[in-house]
Amino acid sequence: MSDDTGIYPKLNLEPGSVHPINQTKKYLLDILSSIGFNTINGPEIETEQYNFDMLNIKKTHPARQMHDTFYAQDKEYVLRTHTSPVQIRAMLNNKPPMSFASGGKVYRKDDDATHLPMFHQVEGIHVDESVNFAQLKSLIFQIIYEIFGNEVEIRFRPSYFPFTEPSAEVDILSKDGKWLEILGCGIINPVVLKNCNIDSEKFSGLAFGLGVERIAMLKYEVDDIRDFYKSNLDFLKQFN
Amino acid sequence: MKVSYPHLVNFFKEKPSIEDVSEKLFQLGHENEIIDNILDIEFTPNRGDCLSLLGLARDLSVFFALDTLPAFYLENFEALDLNFQNHSPEDCPAISFLSINIDEIPSKYEDYLESYFTTFQINKNNFFTDISNYLAYEMGQPTHCYDINKLDSDIEFVSENLNENFETVIDKKIALSGNNCVFKSNNEVINLAGVMGGKSTACNKSTKKVLIECAYFNPESIIGKALKYNLHSDASYKFERGVDPSYQEKILRRFIQIVSDHTNIESIKHSSFVSKELPVKTLKFDVKEIETIIGTNIDEELYKNSIIKLGFNISNNHINVPSYRHDIAHQNDMAEEMARIIGYDNIKSAEFKINKTHVSTDSEPENSLRNFLASKGFNEVINMPFTTNTDASIKIDNPLDSNRACLRTTLKDSLIENLLYNEKRQNESIKLFEISDIYSITKDSEIKNEKYLGIVVSGRVGNNYKEFSKKLDHQYLEEHCGLDKNSIFEISRDGLDTKIKNKIYIALIKFSNLPKSLENLQNIKVNKINFNTYKPISDFPSSTRDLSFVLSDQNKIKELEEIILNFKSSFLKDSFVFDFYNNEKTNQIKIGFRLIFNSNSRTLTVDDVDNEIDDIVTMCMEIGGVDIPGYK
Numbered sequence: 001m002s003d004d005t006g007i008y009p010k011l012n013l014e015p016g017s018v019h020p021i022n023q024t025k026k027y028l029l030d031i032l033s034s035i036g037f038n039t040i041n042g043p044e045i046e047t048e049q050y051n052f053d054m055l056n057i058k059k060t061h062p063a064r065q066m067h068d069t070f071y072a073q074d075k076e077y078v079l080r081t082h083t084s085p086v087q088i089r090a091m092l093n094n095k096p097p098m099s100f101a102s103g104g105k106v107y108r109k110d111d112d113a114t115h116l117p118m119f120h121q122v123e124g125i126h127v128d129e130s131v132n133f134a135q136l137k138s139l140i141f142q143i144i145y146e147i148f149g150n151e152v153e154i155r156f157r158p159s160y161f162p163f164t165e166p167s168a169e170v171d172i173l174s175k176d177g178k179w180l181e182i183l184g185c186g187i188i189n190p191v192v193l194k195n196c197n198i199d200s201e202k203f204s205g206l207a208f209g210l211g212v213e214r215i216a217m218l219k220y221e222v223d224d225i226r227d228f229y230k231s232n233l234d235f236l237k238q239f240n
Numbered sequence: 241m242k243v244s245y246p247h248l249v250n251f252f253k254e255k256p257s258i259e260d261v262s263e264k265l266f267q268l269g270h271e272n273e274i275i276d277n278i279l280d281i282e283f284t285p286n287r288g289d290c291l292s293l294l295g296l297a298r299d300l301s302v303f304f305a306l307d308t309l310p311a312f313y314l315e316n317f318e319a320l321d322l323n324f325q326n327h328s329p330e331d332c333p334a335i336s337f338l339s340i341n342i343d344e345i346p347s348k349y350e351d352y353l354e355s356y357f358t359t360f361q362i363n364k365n366n367f368f369t370d371i372s373n374y375l376a377y378e379m380g381q382p383t384h385c386y387d388i389n390k391l392d393s394d395i396e397f398v399s400e401n402l403n404e405n406f407e408t409v410i411d412k413k414i415a416l417s418g419n420n421c422v423f424k425s426n427n428e429v430i431n432l433a434g435v436m437g438g439k440s441t442a443c444n445k446s447t448k449k450v451l452i453e454c455a456y457f458n459p460e461s462i463i464g465k466a467l468k469y470n471l472h473s474d475a476s477y478k479f480e481r482g483v484d485p486s487y488q489e490k491i492l493r494r495f496i497q498i499v500s501d502h503t504n505i506e507s508i509k510h511s512s513f514v515s516k517e518l519p520v521k522t523l524k525f526d527v528k529e530i531e532t533i534i535g536t537n538i539d540e541e542l543y544k545n546s547i548i549k550l551g552f553n554i555s556n557n558h559i560n561v562p563s564y565r566h567d568i569a570h571q572n573d574m575a576e577e578m579a580r581i582i583g584y585d586n587i588k589s590a591e592f593k594i595n596k597t598h599v600s601t602d603s604e605p606e607n608s609l610r611n612f613l614a615s616k617g618f619n620e621v622i623n624m625p626f627t628t629n630t631d632a633s634i635k636i637d638n639p640l641d642s643n644r645a646c647l648r649t650t651l652k653d654s655l656i657e658n659l660l661y662n663e664k665r666q667n668e669s670i671k672l673f674e675i676s677d678i679y680s681i682t683k684d685s686e687i688k689n690e691k692y693l694g695i696v697v698s699g700r701v702g703n704n705y706k707e708f709s710k711k712l713d714h715q716y717l718e719e720h721c722g723l724d725k726n727s728i729f730e731i732s733r734d735g736l737d738t739k740i741k742n743k744i745y746i747a748l749i750k751f752s753n754l755p756k757s758l759e760n761l762q763n764i765k766v767n768k769i770n771f772n773t774y775k776p777i778s779d780f781p782s783s784t785r786d787l788s789f790v791l792s793d794q795n796k797i798k799e800l801e802e803i804i805l806n807f808k809s810s811f812l813k814d815s816f817v818f819d820f821y822n823n824e825k826t827n828q829i830k831i832g833f834r835l836i837f838n839s840n841s842r843t844l845t846v847d848d849v850d851n852e853i854d855d856i857v858t859m860c861m862e863i864g865g866v867d868i869p870g871y872k
Contacts, residue, residue, distance in 0.1 A: 007794050007797065008797070008820065009705065009797055009801055009817040009820050009831060010801060010805070010817065011704045011705075011706060012702070012703055012704040012816035012817065013617070013702065013704060014617055014669075014702060014703060014704075015614065015615070015617065016613060016614040016615070016616060016617045016618040016619045016620075016671065017614050017619050017620060018607075018610045018611060018614050018620050019619075019620040019621065019622050021622060022607075022610060022620060022622070023769050024769070026607055026769075027769045035594060036593075036594030036595070036596040037594070043677075043687075043689055044677060044679065045634065045647075045679050045687050045689070058460075059460055059463075060459045060460045060463045060480065061285065062285050062463075062480075065463070065464055065467060066464075066467075066637075066638045067467060067638075070636050070637075070638060070639075071636070071637040071638055072634050072635060072636050072637060072647075073634060073635060073637075073681065073685075074637060075637060077634070077687065079636075097594075097595070099594045109638065109640065111640050116624075117624065117626065117640060117644075118624050118625065126594060130532065132532065132533060132534060132535030132590065133533060133534045133535050133536075133575070133579060133587060134534065134535030134536055134587055134588060134589050134590035135535060135589070135590050135591070135592040136592070137587060137588075137589035137590075138589035138590055138591060138592040139592040141589060142592070155584075155585055156584035156585055156587075157266060157267075157269060157271070157584060158267075158268065158269025158576065158579070158580045158584060159269060159284060160269070160284030160285065160286045160287070160567075162286075165570075165572035165573055165575075165576055166533070166534070166572065166575055166576035166579045166580075167576070168584055187533060187572060187575075189572060190570055190571075190572055191569075191570075204532075204533070219771040220771055220772070220773065220774045221773045221774065222774055223776075227777065228622070229622060229623070229624065230661075231621040231622075231623065231657075231658035231661060231662070231672070232661070232662065232665065232777055233619055233662045233665070233667050233670065233672075234665065234777045234778070234813075235774070235777045236619040236620070236621070237619060238772070238774045238775060239774070240614065
């Protein structure tokens, strides 16, 4: 006799769950992998050199101030504020053409209803000859359509990231008619390529980054980012 | 930054609507919101040049032709006899001073000046300070006004370590410490450079003789000071983002013009101190390069005319970058200028393809382990790494608070905290895991990084009739998860904030020491991610009820299950069969259901739960042949 014959009650074998943020991170990295990006990882404790200097983030940039960035061990280290240092290490250790994606925890000195001191990012870079902004747009369309469907309305707007130039932020139009910021992207600043010993006359690159919590909140319709980190089984069990 | 639409639109020949202005600002990368007649604009930190009416109008001039700019005083100056010593020209490469004596303090302001205060509901201060504040809004350059009668003739600019008190113009007393750029007179600090002036030399409503200082400070010398002393000012915001290093004299000419619009000036004297002329940045005028970066054809005339409107100067196939554009350094910056003017959304996308040679991922073992543990009923948690001090911890220099001053060196404490939290929420079967990098400091002060798997269990093995009475233990972790016996530890509940008695078992395993059974997990089935909308979780306690049925017909089991497990209710959160016994000799079946009730908005009353139970029981009794011994 088996459990589904009606003779025995059903066995309530509760499945467990991978954390929704890790599921979303893997989902995003799988999309990038399917496009051709190689997934890499890097340390969460970084030096200012890799987290800021190599990325053309000058000492005067507000992000470097003590109220935005966690410094450690008498300013010898920083808790990485983005996954971009992973890309820096990849560019230093490889020769173009190259395409890398990385995802992981990042830290900012924030703690309120909509910001947490730790969150997750997924980033990608591609360096080759003649990489341009029009191609970047195509890639971003590809990624966003994969996540939100081909019908979603997308807009690009100029922004500022010291490591990309031109830089853009990309929004999608939500069901209730509001534009929601989804990712940042741009053409890799030639200064950054030079810092990584890449001939910026010959090669150019594109870069982009997504907030994993942001995507997870939109896809699962979670409206409070803090729910992800309460470790509440009633919450976690919903993601099996 | 808030900008009045009527103030801004005065700069243009045609008067575009506020919606047109807003849309074009957006296209240029200046996010904004219209609130009545005000544009509330957010600028990226590299665009200090836009932090004024003039700067904004200049940026918008590619779309809207500029009208005549505000008037400037054009006469020659008489030299100001000022003994000024600049001891730190690196921090302050350019500075101008202007002294003005006026006949009379005006009783009312001209419309353009008055409108600034009424539009933004700003309190007036005194005539000169009011002009200074307006001028920063109009032209983007802060100025500082000293009452000459309160000032010694000698002024020096220094960058030095200080340990003294300073009272600001807004009556706030601060203790200056560490290195600061300040202006001093008679060896007393009279102005915290780029942030705020001092009370001792401040103008008041009767000031008629004023010394106006107009400087360019190196942003690196100013940044962080306003935050350090909690003295945020419009001036510090602008200086930190970089003002125009070549505009000081012109700003003072505008200052004079505004004064003369209001009252008769008795004398004007001026002196400038420029330590070195800042070089003009030049770039090649190269449309092809811009096309290569953007990936689209560019009309050369459009490019040329647009950048000229933005203040760039073109000569001999080279572009001279205006002194206020600190953000322009190479062709990519010019490409962004052109892309903004075209509109990012108007740039056609072009095919993007990666020639895949090989695609690798170095996260697979970690993901496989996650899926394996989830398949065994474990739920993954992610914890913040911050904790209180331990010896080998990495210390955060600027923690959020003292409880989060270090990075954890073990997953243990977080996992036990997660366990207790869920026990308090009436969870009886808890199986959690976390995979995380753990960072510590070695004796040689080097960063050590190791990836760990942490597992914690306590309570029932499962919420089903076969596992309900079994407890999670050492053996379970060995047999079901393939953990090595030596990696599992029982944690004492002594000292823990809990009354629950179930034993707690924990395993903390370095990834480098994972047992062989957990190393090769490639064959674990991974479900495609399913983005189901989640149901909000309740912060209110649950109520648990058990219903035990006795029946003789085995076929009734399914009917009972269908009623209870599919019962639609706003309060029933979970239900499962926790007990089942088939006595074949007596042909009697006992089946126990556990029902858990909960509300998202309140704590449930006994009546709330009783009403739900009554409804369920009524439906079950309609099946016939089932009984609930003892139920009334």
